Amino acid sequence: MTDIRYISTKEAAGIMGLSTRRVVGLCNAGKLEGALRKGRNWMVPEETVYAYLGTAKPKEENGEILSCAVGNTSYMDVVKNSYYVDKTLLIRDLIDDQVPVILFTRPRRFGKTLALDMLKTFFEKTKEDTSIYFKDKQIWSCGEKYQKMQGAFPVISITFKDAKFSDWASTYAAIKNVIRDEFMRHNELFTSDRLNPVEQDYLSRMQTDELSDVEYTRSLLNLGRMLEKHHQSKVVILIDEYDTPIQQGHSRSFYNEVITFMRNFMSGGLKDNPSLAFGVLTGILRVSKENLFSGLNNPIVNSVLDEKYSKYFGFTVDEVNTMAAYYGQEAKLEELREWYDGYRFGSTEIYNPWSVANYFYNNCQAKPYWTNTSDNEIIREIMISLTPDIAENLFALLQGQTVQASLNMDVIYPRITDGTDTIFSFLLLAGYLKPVSDAVETEFGTFMELALPNKEIRRVYNTEILSWLRGTVDGNVMAGLEKALYLNDGKKLQEFLRKYMITCISCFDGAAEGFYHGMMLGLAAGMSSRYYIRSNRESGEGRFDLVLEPKVHSLPGIIMEFKATKNDAGLSASADEALKQIEDKHYDTDMKDRGIKEIVKYGIAFAGKNVEIANG
Structure with a gap:
């Protein structure tokens, strides 16, 4: 028994x-x-x-507990060999909704690629009976309406995840290889007696890479038409990470070239295409119609703010609880929650699936798994264009506070750093922030309260923002800066700041005051165990730039005011002006009222990589 x-x-x-x-x-x-x-x-x-x-x-195989799949995006491999969190009801909802084209925008590593491979495995007509991969899944219990669509369509499945090169020529070559590989995957076309000589010639020239650039822009449309003719069935089109080459184009200065190609390529295959059954795209950003979808007027965009489909990307609370029970790790649920929970898609609470899978795979070691899968280049770009308001908000987030943000959900790569609304919209879409409240729609726009999701994301802010801002000079810059501040040694502080900026990247050349403000805010963050760090607050008769209020009154209070000039000639006068502003505006009022007797004041002027300090 x-x-x-x-x-x-x-x-x-x-x-x-x-x-x-x-x-x-x-x-x-x-x-x-x-x-x-x-x-x-x-x-x-x-x-x-x-x-x-x-x-x-679906638990043990030969008496063994199934391992978590880490990095495997093949649906068939995962369901055969690994623990699988059943997301097959996504198929049901797509069939029921009958949306011609839908774009899912979710953070990286949240299951988009595996989901698309699941759709490919379900819908694609193949010689193999692939229904065996779904008969023990939730979709199969939904009934005959859905079962009869299994294996019923030719499928075009393309991913641009590896189209990451530093120039357009290499990126375009990679894109053409992706397209050519998908043509070759459908080898039934090369011997089809239903294609005319012109189409056969097209296929022949595709094999030998003799197609013109214009012909490549129509390749998605042409492949769909040929598949429909051969199979006598409409085509499902799946495009994963459509925005990867676009992000590369933005970062590497070939945005116009890549956006022109992608606009024509996708419009040809997805707009008013009589061969199309439906199309599904995934990415991080919802690129606006003016920049990519100008020729494609029918996509539905489903983002992290939408309720529909909210449970199909990432793991829900119940799914993580079930996983923990499967592995006998119910006692680890609180640690899982602190590190990897905290996202919210629509109204659904979501865990980071990549990190949860890695956590169980690595014997429940809590580490920042997700933050180590990307170079976070866009985060560093945001830091270059810091304004005082953005810097203050970022620091508030690091201290566990929330920020109120105006959102622009049509953010595009060239405008990521245009202002607070685009920066925080990108951080939300990319998984670096979570909504704390429902979006409030007003005549002025969309407003939402945002916060850091969990410990893992707090780590990326510390490593990619604070560590980048602080830097290291001879391994001792922070200690030197703190010592100079404690001793009210303006010359020593000036010396350390000059060394710091000389060793940093060239973005300091011609940077605005807001950048230096953010830099100093980041440097000051290293002293948060002993000081309350306050930025852009009212005191006396104005708003100071940066105040370090001591938590212990034996330490001095510190006030900093910043100026930026275009050349070194005006540095000394600007530093004196900044110091005078501290005195004239009585920025020390609040600290004096709190009983802080010793207050050090610094007027700091920047020009490129040079700095001048006046202190009193």
Whole structure:
């Protein structure tokens, strides 16, 4: 006689793809055989849950616990060999909604590629019976309407994830290889008797890379037409990471070239295409119609703010609870929550799936797994264009506070650093921020309260923002800066700042005052254990730039005012002007009112990589 393993209604809900309330209802109605009430809660036999779904328990193979799939984006491999979090109801919703083209924007590593491969495996007509990969999944229990669409379509499946090169020529060559590989994958076309000689010639020249640039822009359209003619069926088009080459174009100064190609390429295949059954795209940003989708007027954009499809990318709370129970790690749920929870898509609470999978794969070691999968180049670009307001908001986030932001959800790469609304919109879409409240729509725009999601993202801000701002000079710059500030040694402070800026990147040349403000705010953050760091606050008769208010009154208070000039000639006068502003505007009022007797004042003027300090 085998022991019966009971699970909670929450765990059962995660396995069944239902709400906990619905599972409780099934227990009350006697539809889950063997369910037992314990106090106010129900416990359900695990085997009953799978029996209700009509599937076998997908747990052990040869008595072994299945490992978490890390980095494997092949749906068939994952469901055969690894623990799989069932997201197949995405198929049901796409079929029901009948949207011609949909773009899912989600942060990187949140399951977009695996989801598209799942769609490809489900819909694609192949010689192999691929229904075996779905018969024990939630989609199969949805009925014949969905089952008959399995394996019913030719599928074009393209990913641009590897189109990352420093120039347009190399990127374009990579894009052409991606397109050519997809043509070659459909080798049935090369012997098809349903294609005319012109189409066969096109295929021949595709193989030998003899197509013109114009012909490549129409290749998605042409492949779809040929597949429809051969299979006598409309085509499903799946494009993963459509914005990767666009981001590269922005970062490497070939944005116009890549956006022109991608606009024509996707419009040809996805706009008013009679061969198209439906299309699904994924990316991080929803590039605005004026820049990419001007020729494509029919895409639905589903972002992190939308309720529909919110549970299909990332892991829900119930799914993580079920995983923890599977691996016998329920005691680790609080640590999981602190490190990898905190996202919100629509109204659904979401965990980072990449990090959760790595956490279980690495024997429950809490590390910043997600933040190590990218160079975060866009974050550093944002730092170059800091304004005082943005710098203050970033520091508030690091101290666990929330910020109110105006959002521009049509943000595009060339305008990421245009202002607070675009910067914080990008950080939200890319997974570096989470919404704390619902969006408020006003006649002036969309407003939302934002915060850092979890410990892992706090780490990326510390490493990519504060560490980048602080830098290191001979391994001792922070200690030297702190010592100079404590001793009220303006000359020593000036010396250390000059050394620091000389060793930093060339963005200091011609930088605005806001950049230097952000730089100093980042440097000061290293002293947050002993000081309250305040930026751009009112005191006396104006708003100071930066104040370090001591947590212990034996330390001196510090006030800094910044100026930026275009050349070295005006540095000394600007530093004196900044110091005079501190005195004239009585920026020391608040600290004096709090009983801080010793207050050091610095007027700091910057020009390129040079600095001058006046102190009093």
